[in-house]
Amino acid sequence: MASFRVFVCLLGLVVLCDSACYFQKLVVKDLNNPPKECVDKDGKQHGFGSEWVRDCMACSCTSEGLSCCSMIPALSTVDIPDECEMVVNKETCTAKMLLKSDTTKECNLM
Template identity: 35%
Template sequence: MKCFLGILFAFVIVVTLCDAYCFFQLNDPLESLDGCIQDGKQHQFGSSWTANCHRCHCGQNGIRCCSIFHTPSGYDKEKCESIFNARTCSYTVVEKGNPSKDCEVLGWSG
């Protein structure tokens, strides 16, 4: 029974960590037959890149991008606020009245 609970707990952690926000953008054949176009840049079929805190891949049908950041959850939203840093693709959670103090975060998603 302990082994089963251990495996179940590990599975829950892995599923939580792998739960990224993703989106898909269809290719427009009128724009390009040689690859995918995102933000005015062409990417070859089969290529991958990171843009705007998302890891993207160009396939024959379109572009699939998934977030590389985690969003905080389970914190005191009245006392604290989350701040996104686009340079590091990460959130910090700080007190509204004293931004130099971090807040406890009970969970992360994404």
């Protein structure tokens, strides 16, 4: 069980270190009336200092702009043994390593 905990911690580091992220710089069109919020890809406005999650992307708005990072690791960043598969739950924004032969059981990676 301890090896699984180590794996979960390492998976968390992978998410933090190698997630798909993007930054959209805040555009100031009028210096006399600078923006007070960010506008996301759906056109929704978010005030400076706000944070939210949408489609498993953790986003935040600052006076510099809008930044978002995926909460789920990219498959290319995780070394998955042949007998295992990564199963993503987009409702909870989590990923598990499960046995291909029995998806009710988690992989023993160590």
